[in-house]
Structure formats: structure tokens, C-alpha cells
Amino acid sequence: MSFNERYPMISPETLVFVLVGASIVLILVVVIRPSITASREGKIIAFLALFILPVVTAGVGASEHMERSEQTQFCLSCHIMEPYGKSLYVDDPAHIPAAHFQNHRIPADQACYTCHTDYAMFGTIQAKWEGLHHVYVYWFGTPMNPIRLYHPYNNRECLHCHAGARSFESATHMAMMDDLKSNKLSCTTSGCHDTIHNVEKLGEAKFWKPLE
């Protein structure tokens, strides 16, 4: 029996549940018998129960939520995103998101996040901030119809994976590399890779059914 089999890694989710349980038990001790805080030991228990453990538990929980929010399933949990999820199954290699998703050029379980995060410093935080803005607009405002990006799509997100890849080293790409890097020319320019989610035409599209 290997070390990992004997001592399986505890998942962050389990850790949160264990921490929540431990915190609640300690808090209940303080809530039921607050007089224990008269002693030095009681003060330490109260500090652990009412400050240290809840802060650690909230931190681990927040980290787990952040991790989960990168999943395709999370993005598609909003009704408004359904057509975009459906567009990942279009049976046409010219559809850029569909071709990336179906051929696992990006992790299928983090499809939205992989292409729509900002590959710069604090990119993940910016992506989450914009995500919170989406939720705010969804519930308290009027969502754009059709949905548009807040900023033009940055080539940096494509080049993060494609730059340096052998399949990318065509004469066409190399000739325009400077313009691509400086965003003077978009990868999604008309005539290049211009078929993105195309949700308006989903009714006419054929769909790929993955074999289970």
C-alpha cells in the first residue's frame, strides 16, 4: 500500500467542513458558558473560537470558492450563459471556442476561464471582479443583449498558449507577429479567426455529441 493510498490527501472541501465543525463546537462552548472567559485559558479558547478559527475557515472557504469559480459548470450556471455553453458543441472547426473545447486545446472543465482570464499580473483577481460585475448586472441591471466583452479581446490571451508553438510558426503569423503582440491587429479580425461563439446562428448549427 503506497503512502498516498494509506494517507489520502484531504480535499479542501473536506478541510472546510472539518474546520466549520470544529469552529462551531468551540463557539458553542463559549456561547453556552461565556463565564469560562474569566480564566486565562478560557480567554485563549474564546480567541481561538471567535477569531482565529472563523478567519482561517473563511479563508479556506474563499479559496475553494475561487477555485470552483474557474470551472465551466460555474460560468454556465447563469441562465444567460447557456447559449455560450451550447456553442462549445458546434460541429464546425471554424468555430474557435468549439474547436478549442472539443479538442482539449484548453482544459474542458475550465473552458471559459482559460480564454477569458487576463494573463497578466492580478489577472485572476480582475476576472473575479468582472465576474462579480456580471452578477450585479444580471440581478440589478439590464444585461447586454447580445453579450459583449467589456474590452476588445486581447491577443495576449491567445499568444499565452500559441506563441512558440510549432503549429503557430506559419509565415503568415510570423509576418504579423509584431502587430499581433501590440494588438494593432486582432487574432479575431475578419478573415482570420473570426467565428467566435456566434450564438445568433446556433439555430442553424450542427452539434457534436461526445461519446461517453
Added chain:
Amino acid sequence: MLNKLRTSGVLLIFGLVIEALSLCWNTALSFMSFVVIGGLFFASGILLFLYSLVSGGREVREN
């Protein structure tokens, strides 16, 4: 001070229960309930506890 400790504990228990429940689903709604509702209970519970420490010290000095 003891009442503040009790209230702080109850608020934190609500926050913890909301955190645990929010992890049962992977949707934007569960994330928001963790951040908004859970965060509100957590913040108020912890702030009340910290306030009870400060005001408790003052009460002892006054007595």
C-alpha cells in the same frame, strides 16, 4: 461583555453554516451567498468580538 460574546458566537455560527451550505453547490448563486450573506455574518461576528474585547477592558477599568 458576555452578551456580546454570545451574540458574536451566534453570528459566526450562522456565517459558518452558510459557508458550509454554499459549498454544496457550484453555482454563481452559492458563491454570492457565501460572499454576501456569509461575509456579512462573519464580518459582524468578528467585529463584535473584537469590540467586546475593547469595551470589556474599558468596563473592567471603570469598575
